[in-house]
Amino acid sequence: MFSDKLKLTAKDILEKEFKTGLRGYQQEEVDKFLDLIIKDYETLHKEIEALQQENTRLKRMMDEQKIKQPTPPPVQQPVYTSANTDILKRLSNLEKAVFGSKLYE
Incomplete structure (x- = not known):
């Protein structure tokens, strides 16, 4: 996978030959670096x-x-009873008493 993206292998580096010029690099130094x-x-x-x-x-x-x-059981919806409705009505009446008409403006 990843090796397909690399252009050089260790073998390519090992077999690479450099041309020497008049003032070329020291071959031993290059070889040591290439070995690393x-x-x-x-x-x-x-x-x-x-x-x-x-x-x-x-x-x-x-x-x-x-x-x-296992697949988790389906989440059950809360059951609303008349007690819940009664509590909501009482809460609404309490809000009206505390905040008055400002709540609905």
């Missing part, structure tokens, strides 16, 4: 592969959990 880059690339590829495997494993676990979990 190769090690980093190899570590990066190992880490990416490990993370992809873990991601796949976790997705599989989530799918298994979804299958195991």
